[in-house]
Amino acid sequence: MVEMSVASTAGIAERKRQLVRNELAEAAVALLADQGFEETTVDQIVAAVGMSRRTFSRYFESKEDVVVHLLAGAGAQMCAELRARPGDEPPALALRHAVSVFTSICRVDRERTLRVSRLILDTPALLARFLERQSQWQAEMAGILARRTGLVPDTDLRPALAAGVALTAFQTGLRHWVDNDGTTAIDELVDQAFVMITPALDLSTDQS
Template identity: 85%
Template sequence: MVDLNAAPRANIAERKRQLVRNELALAAVTLLADQGFEETTVDQIVAAVGMSRRTFSRYFQSKEDVVVHLLAGAGAQMCAELSARPDDEPPAPALRHALSVFTSVCDADPDRTLHVSRLILDTPALLARFLERQSQWQAEMAGILARRTGLDPDAGLRPALAAGVALTAYQAALRRWVDSDGTKPMDELVDEAFTMITPALDLSTDPN
């Protein structure tokens, strides 16, 4: 017999898990911003939210994972946004619209985003995890671009290169935004970067 309540219960359980993850992530960001990455321990993070280390391990493997978790949802949204763009839209504006998922986060909560971004870019362990995430996003974005343009994602280089160039442009803009203490709108910095890279995002011809 099918349990009609199974899916709702599963959704509620996942929402609760997500709330705990977010609570841990916010506590971690606050401590890391005040104390620094190396000086902050997992024990301090769990103590800040009244949780045991054992419970922490159910959600995250390390303190690096806690911070990078804040990026995971935005990355999934970015790929979904790219997939939802009109089929006849050229790659450059489609990619730029998709990256608005990240720039809108900077605009919505600039202080916290600035803290998180500075931590990630200036901490080698976090930057490595961030780049690992970017690699995953690049692969997914390349597949989306290939489907949109009718290219073979396995045989052609251009979709992967276009996705990589777009993400590199975003990272360069993010670095400038952090270095300026958020004084220049992130959207303007990404627009400036895309003005420079747009020719490289043309997938109308594929030499492969």
């Protein structure tokens, strides 16, 4: 009973922490989108939600971390989706389903996602953090693809290359979506990109 109570208390505490993180992230995105990245200070962000700078530092190290936080959950879901795809599904189709985690967010919450995506893609410091996070996703996805196909990622370039190409296809579609203010469906853009790259996603083990 004591162990269950401790676990329950820990779970509640973590949920509260997550709520605070989300509140800070939402406030930061609103300010950063309106004022610009360089013009917005941490003090302004915490003032918007009635918190102290000390509280902010318990959750995030910088303004960049606040925005990147919004990507973390979606990236984990993308890798989980790839891991859950049927083993006999072609890699190109499995990867397209995986990145649909992101395209679904764009479709369901269009205005907010446009704002966040434009902020990330047009701010060098945020784009650098996005690409850093994308590199982490690529490594995890490469491991998943290797296990699905029986390839050895330490000696075979194809799993990492396929993961990288798929992520680049998504990012290219996202860039066009943002540049056109979301007037073309994000799924349509990403589908077009995947049609072009499908040959590069062939991980058949009989290739020489």
